[in-house]
Amino acid sequence: MMRSCFRILLSLALLGSCQQVAQDPGVYGPSIELVHIYNDEFPTGIAVSSTGRKFSNYPPSLDPNNTKYNVAELTSYDTEFPYPSVEINSPPGGFINYTTGSPAGANYPNYFLSVQSVVIDAKDRLWVLDSGRASTPTGASVLSSYGGPKLIGINLSTNEVFTTILFPTTVAYSDSNFNDIRFDLRPSTTPSGQGIAYITDSSTEGRNGIVTVDLGTSQSWRHLDNVPMVHVEFLSTPVIWGEPVYSVTSAGRILSGADGTDGITLSSDGETLFWTAVGSRYLYSIPTARLRDNGPTSELMAQGAISSHGQIGTSDGLETDSNGLIYTGNFGLNAINIFDPATGIVSVFVRDPRIGWTDSMAVASDGYVYFTENQLWRTPSHYPGTDRRVRPFALFRAKVMGNGTKVQLM
Numbered sequence: 001m002m003r004s005c006f007r008i009l010l011s012l013a014l015l016g017s018c019q020q021v022a023q024d025p026g027v028y029g030p031s032i033e034l035v036h037i038y039n040d041e042f043p044t045g046i047a048v049s050s051t052g053r054k055f056s057n058y059p060p061s062l063d064p065n066n067t068k069y070n071v072a073e074l075t076s077y078d079t080e081f082p083y084p085s086v087e088i089n090s091p092p093g094g095f096i097n098y099t100t101g102s103p104a105g106a107n108y109p110n111y112f113l114s115v116q117s118v119v120i121d122a123k124d125r126l127w128v129l130d131s132g133r134a135s136t137p138t139g140a141s142v143l144s145s146y147g148g149p150k151l152i153g154i155n156l157s158t159n160e161v162f163t164t165i166l167f168p169t170t171v172a173y174s175d176s177n178f179n180d181i182r183f184d185l186r187p188s189t190t191p192s193g194q195g196i197a198y199i200t201d202s203s204t205e206g207r208n209g210i211v212t213v214d215l216g217t218s219q220s221w222r223h224l225d226n227v228p229m230v231h232v233e234f235l236s237t238p239v240i241w242g243e244p245v246y247s248v249t250s251a252g253r254i255l256s257g258a259d260g261t262d263g264i265t266l267s268s269d270g271e272t273l274f275w276t277a278v279g280s281r282y283l284y285s286i287p288t289a290r291l292r293d294n295g296p297t298s299e300l301m302a303q304g305a306i307s308s309h310g311q312i313g314t315s316d317g318l319e320t321d322s323n324g325l326i327y328t329g330n331f332g333l334n335a336i337n338i339f340d341p342a343t344g345i346v347s348v349f350v351r352d353p354r355i356g357w358t359d360s361m362a363v364a365s366d367g368y369v370y371f372t373e374n375q376l377w378r379t380p381s382h383y384p385g386t387d388r389r390v391r392p393f394a395l396f397r398a399k400v401m402g403n404g405t406k407v408q409l410m
């Protein structure tokens with residue numbers, strides 16, 4: 001267009017008949033910086049420590065070729081090393097137990113099987129959330145076995161595991177997919193005083209909900225099981241980089257969205273929990289007190305306490321900064337949005353053609369929001385069912401607005 005316009009300009013030099021019309025500039029907000037490229041395994045999450053150490057996870061549920069490590073430290077611009085050890089990333093016999101009637105997740109509490117999320121808490125400890133559900137080479141995610149679904153805490157000074165919390169089968173169903181997690185270490189949150197964690201169950205099999213974990217007693221319980229707000233939305237289909245995003249089930253059926261509640265983040269005061277389903281455009285929240293309560297009427301109270309914040313765009317991960325702003329993905333607009341709980345207004349934080357499927361975000365204490373771009377909609381589990389990803393995958397960062405930084409709930 002520019003060139004033909006230029007030619008017309010040359011030939012009609014003095015006629016002044018060629019005018020530019022307004023167009024989408026394609027970029028908006030702060031510039032984004034490429035921090036790391038992933039040339040090897042397919043990443044989802046990102047965690048950044050107070051000293052700038054970076055960790056990612058690579059769930060074999062989303063890519064059966066993620067066999068060498070579930071968690072790695074990003075050791076340079078383009079290298080990664082299994083974390084906290086090669087051994088914990090190498091379960092004997094693999095992630096899947098093929099000796100059972102039909103293949104199932106291994107029952108190992110001491111090995112990573114399919115890590116969905118890595119998060120660093122306010123005490124600078126790394127937490128690893130394992131769904132226990134790797135995929136077979138044909139891409140079918142197996143059911144978990146007790147021992148597989150777990151939460152592992154790692155001390156970043158010693159690089160050693162300091163706790164392992166297993167979920168009973170009444171909390172992590174065999175078809176659950178524990179996806180993402182947030183921490184509130186304030187002693188006031190529980191009688192045991194060691195803080196609390198909230199987890200999304202994004203199961204594509206549909207038993208979605210929110211799980212609460214008492215980090216002092218290791219007890220966990222579910223809330224909001226199967227309410228519409230944790231489910232995929234009816235026929236909600238984003239388009240990323242011009243490509244429609246439909247899920248393809250392992251049985252070959254094409255659906256408009258499969259993952260239930262997935263993105264999760266706390267308000268900066270820890271009193272409200274926000275979530276989104278990947279197969280939905282809505283943002284919801286609930287007072288965290290309703291999730292910590294596990295009494296006889298607590299589910300009734302929780303269901304009555306959900307707020308809808310309307311359609312904010314399709315998002316995977318969510319994140320919060322110290323100014324209380326909530327960062328959400330916005331598939332289809334090449335953007336990351338901001339939801340301001342103080343006004344209810346959704347606005348664009350940053351746009352860039354390199355942004356597509358923003359998988360996970362982490363606001364770090366250096367005042368940047370780090371985010372992974374992993375082309376998840378181009379994996380074989382999405383229409384048309386072929387692998388269309390182009391390596392490398394990317395980790396970017398952008399400066400947070402208003403000098404915002406990491407929220408420290410402790």
Ligand SMILES: *[C@@H]1O[C@H](CO)[C@@H](O)[C@H](O)[C@H]1NC(C)=O
Nearest residue numbers: 063064065137138139380387
């Ligand atoms: C895994 O890697 C093999 C060998 O490179 C390739 O043929 C296969 O398509 C890959 N599978 C997936 C799901 O990416």
Ligand SMILES: *[C@@H]1O[C@H](CO)[C@@H](O)[C@H](O)[C@H]1NC(C)=O
Nearest residue numbers: 097099100105106107108145
């Ligand atoms: C595999 O399944 C068998 C039969 O249920 C069980 O005895 C064994 O402990 C399982 N092993 C792993 C690693 O899950």
Ligand SMILES: *[C@@H]1O[C@H](CO)[C@@H](O)[C@H](O)[C@H]1NC(C)=O
Nearest residue numbers: 123124125155156157158162
């Ligand atoms: C990590 O381990 C060191 C050495 O045992 C200990 O001093 C420190 O308090 C631990 N850090 C946390 C956050 O628990």
Ligand SMILES: *[C@@H]1O[C@H](CO)[C@@H](O)[C@H](O)[C@H]1NC(C)=O
Nearest residue numbers: 323367400401402403404405
């Ligand atoms: C951010 O910090 C700078 C340097 O301390 C200060 O000049 C500026 O006013 C701050 N901006 C906001 C929005 O707080």
